[in-house]
Amino acid sequence: xxxxxxxxxxxxxxxxxxxxxxxxxxxxxxxxxxxxxxxxxxxxxxxxxxxxxxxxxxxxxxxxxxxxxxxxxxxxxxxxxxxxxxxxxxxxxxxxxxxxxxxxxxxxxxxxxxxxxxxxxxxxxxxxxxxxxxxxxxxxxxxxxxxxxxxxxxxxxxxxxxxxxxxxxxxxxxxxxxxxxxxxxxxxxxxxxxxxxxxxxxxxxxxxxxxxxxxxxxxxxxxxxxxxxxxxxxxxxxxxxxxxxxxxxxxxxxxxxxxxxxxxxxxxxxxxxxx
Amino acid sequence: xxxxxxxxxxxxxxxxxxxxxxxxxxxxxxxxxxxxxxxxxxxxxxxxxxxxxxxxxxxxxxxxxxxxxxxxxxxxxxxxxxxxxxxxxxxxxxxxxxxxxxxxxxxxxxxxxxxxxxxxxxxxxxxxxxxxxxxxxxxxxxxxxxxxxxxxxxxxxxxxxxxxxxxxxxxxxxxxxxxxxxxxxxxxxxxxxxxxxxxxxxxxxxxxxxxxxxxxxxxxxxxxxxxxxxxxxxxxxxxxxxxxxxxxxxxxxxxxxxxxxxxxxxxxxxxxxxx
Numbered sequence: 001x002x003x004x005x006x007x008x009x010x011x012x013x014x015x016x017x018x019x020x021x022x023x024x025x026x027x028x029x030x031x032x033x034x035x036x037x038x039x040x041x042x043x044x045x046x047x048x049x050x051x052x053x054x055x056x057x058x059x060x061x062x063x064x065x066x067x068x069x070x071x072x073x074x075x076x077x078x079x080x081x082x083x084x085x086x087x088x089x090x091x092x093x094x095x096x097x098x099x100x101x102x103x104x105x106x107x108x109x110x111x112x113x114x115x116x117x118x119x120x121x122x123x124x125x126x127x128x129x130x131x132x133x134x135x136x137x138x139x140x141x142x143x144x145x146x147x148x149x150x151x152x153x154x155x156x157x158x159x160x161x162x163x164x165x166x167x168x169x170x171x172x173x174x175x176x177x178x179x180x181x182x183x184x185x186x187x188x189x190x191x192x193x194x195x196x197x198x199x200x201x202x203x204x205x206x207x208x209x210x211x212x213x214x215x216x217x218x219x220x221x222x223x224x225x226x227x228x229x230x231x232x233x234x235x236x237x238x239x240x241x242x243x244x245x246x247x248x249x250x251x252x253x254x255x256x257x258x259x260x261x262x263x264x265x266x267x268x269x270x271x272x273x274x275x
Numbered sequence: 276x277x278x279x280x281x282x283x284x285x286x287x288x289x290x291x292x293x294x295x296x297x298x299x300x301x302x303x304x305x306x307x308x309x310x311x312x313x314x315x316x317x318x319x320x321x322x323x324x325x326x327x328x329x330x331x332x333x334x335x336x337x338x339x340x341x342x343x344x345x346x347x348x349x350x351x352x353x354x355x356x357x358x359x360x361x362x363x364x365x366x367x368x369x370x371x372x373x374x375x376x377x378x379x380x381x382x383x384x385x386x387x388x389x390x391x392x393x394x395x396x397x398x399x400x401x402x403x404x405x406x407x408x409x410x411x412x413x414x415x416x417x418x419x420x421x422x423x424x425x426x427x428x429x430x431x432x433x434x435x436x437x438x439x440x441x442x443x444x445x446x447x448x449x450x451x452x453x454x455x456x457x458x459x460x461x462x463x464x465x466x467x468x469x470x471x472x473x474x475x476x477x478x479x480x481x482x483x484x485x486x487x488x489x490x491x492x493x494x495x496x497x498x499x500x501x502x503x504x505x506x507x508x509x510x511x512x513x514x515x516x517x518x519x520x521x522x523x524x525x526x527x528x529x530x531x532x533x534x535x536x537x538x539x540x541x542x543x544x545x546x547x548x549x550x
Contacts, residue, residue: 017339026328032307032429036336036422053301059486061311063479064292065421066436069525070518072480077487084489113484113496114526117519120497127526131542131549132441132535138410139438139460142417146340147311150425154307161341163414166407177490185414204338205347209388211334212352214359215452221388222395243345244392250344251389251402260407264549267406274406274539 013037019203019231035154040237042158042189044197045101050157050190055103058190061151062144073137074144075110077176077184078103087175088187092164093258101189106165106172107145109137111272112181128181129273141185152190158199162187167259169266180271200237203228288312294478294506310429315512317433317464319472320376325432325465330378333465336426337419348412349419350385352451352459353378362450363462367439368533376464381440381447382420384412386547387456403456404548416460427465433474437462442534444541455546475512478503 006029014023017037055078062076079085082099088106089098098104111128118125127133149159165172165184172184193199209224229242239246250256267274281304289298292312330353337351354360357374363381364373373379386403393400402408424434440447440459447459468474484499504517514521525531542549 014335017335024328024331026326028326028328028332028430030429032310033332033336033426035307036426037339039339039341041341051301051303053299053303056299056482056486057303057308059482060289060292061308063482063485064312064314066314066316066424066434068436068438069521070477071522071525072485075485075487075491077489077491079489081489108491110485112493114522116493116496117500117522118527121519121523123523123527125523125526126529127532127536130532130536131539132532133526135413135441135460135538136438138414139417142414143421143436146418146421147425149341150422151308151311154305155303159341161343161418163343163411166410176487177492179491179493182491202345207331207334207338210338210347210350210385211331212350212451214352214354214356216350216352216383216454216457217452218387218391218454221391225392244396246344247346247389247392248396248398248400250346251400251408252393252398254401257402257405257407261402261405261550263410264406275536 009034016201017204018206019235020227021206036150038201039153040199040201041160042193042199043097043160044194044199045097045189045191046194047102048192049102051155054155058148058151062148065143065147067140068136071114071136072140073109073111073114074141075108075182077106077108079106084175088165088172091168091171092162092187093167095162095164097160097189098162098187101191103190105188105190106176106184107141107186107188108178108182109134109141109185110182111137112179115181129275131274134272134274138185145188148188157190158193160189162189164258166263169263170270173270183267183270183272202237203231203235284309291476292479293481294510295502296481311425313476314428315474315476316435317468317474318372318435319469319474320372320464320466321469322377323467324377326430329430333423333426337423340418340422342415343411346389346411347415348384348386348389349416350383350457352381352383354381359450363440363447366443366446367437367462368442370437370439372435372464373437373462376466378465380463380465381451381459382416382461382463383453383457384409384416384460385457386412387454390456404550406549409547409549413460420463423463432465433468435464437464439533441538444538445545448545458542458545458547477512478506478510
């Protein structure tokens with residue numbers, strides 16, 4: 001590809017991702033970066049199955065992500081059974097794509113495996129009850145899942161994270177037969193996007209609002225957010241309203257937590273004391 | 276590339292990643308997947324700087340990852356100042372690469388931005404104090420960071436997550452001038468690997484130990500772990516000892532938490548009530 005074409009692609013990708021501003025003059029570029037930058041969530045899937053071998057491939061990609069001290073404190077469950085899918089969709093505020101996507105994965109923060117090892121070797125695993133260890137497991141699961149997302153999208157598949165499984169983590173545990181010490185952190189829809197349903201990139205905050213040089217600068221974002229609000233509101237895929245309105249709606253009222261205000265006591269009942 | 280060559284690459288990648296077993300007969304494959312599968316942590320870096328434009332590129336890749344309800348509850352700080360690097364390295368159990376790598380990023384779970392929005396518009400953000408919201412921010416940070424890792428590695432750079440910043444999150448906050456409601460979840464070293472220092476893939480658990488079909492099966496792993504222990508112990512980059520020993524050492528004794536047993540009270544002091 002000649003330099004002019006690459007530059008045009010960079011500029012187009014930047015415009016889509018940010019909705020405003022221009023890409024830096026020097027910016028490394030390749031097909032993997034282009035793939036990352038064109039990610040967007042997809043909520044409507046064609047019924048076509050994923051290609052043979054996709055599931056073990058996504059698991060291998062997920063396992064290739066970094067994991068804290070190589071502890072591998074995560075697991076993944078693939079759910080096909082329509083009854084189980086229906087239960088999970090009901091937990092996730094009736095998101096129909098949870099039932100419709102050809103491949104649905106639930107990523108687990110999983111301390112139960114280390115617990116079983118401890119039982120087998122007669123070693124009390126003193127660190128499992130700590131908040132830190134739960135956080136490690138959740139981050140491990142997230143890094144793994146994001147690698148699976150990149151792998152899936154490299155194959156032309158689309159994805160959607162389903163955080164709403166946390167509306168009822170005990171319901172998820174029952175549906176999937178999880179042992180104590182394992183928790184569904186989020187779900188992931190995978191499949192071919194139904195192109196008849198509009199979907200696309202929602203512009204993100206300008207870099208200056210999330211990136212800080214040397215030290216955090218809490219003074220930068222007032223002006224930036226005003227221009228971002230306008231950009232967001234004017235974007236095809238923003239979904240109406242300003243970003244500030246969205247954040248206010250999502251974080252302003254406890255009803256928007258949809259039960260997740262009970263996440264901590266639920267986790268405690270599920271074998272995570274969160275010490 | 277012809278089919279035979281692709282198959283050889285798949286088999287080689289699988290062997291490196293798992294140290295045992297064979298890849299499925301049908302497995303989708305492309306350069307991005309090959310890149311993901313050959314990830315390994317690097318702890319020794321050449322002094323060469325990263326190419327111009329790398330930093331905004333990594334931020335753009337990170338911002339392209341999914342974020343819960345588009346809330347974008349994370350931020351990132353790039354640290355060059357040698358004094359600050361030294362402070363962070365000291366917190367991270369004196370890991371020298373924190374000082375030596377050409378680019379060091381600290382990814383933040385950042386609820387402070389939403390808090391500032393609330394103050395500006397006079398809307399109490401009732402959901403910020405909840406455990407769930409902290410978890411969202413941590414997961415957002417992890418998804419973003421993993422995209423940055425993939426982008427960096429696609430450019431021939433290597434990376435290392437530094438979870439040990441959580442040994443003293445308040446020390447990190449002081450060093451970076453973080454406001455209440457922002458916390459360094461982990462650091463990330465980025466740079467060119469010093470190939471004179473051995474580094475490579477440590478084999479992961481067999482897929483059957485982390486992957487579950489329809490429902491969680493807690494009965495599968497005893498046999499699998501025995502063979503994995505042998506594979507791990509025999510691998511060039513395992514670092515000596517079995518995986519079970521590693522897990523026992525890391526999770527068996529509170530001293531191994533290196534202060535992270537105090538993470539929850541530290542977070543409360545930092546503006547995360549974790550309700």
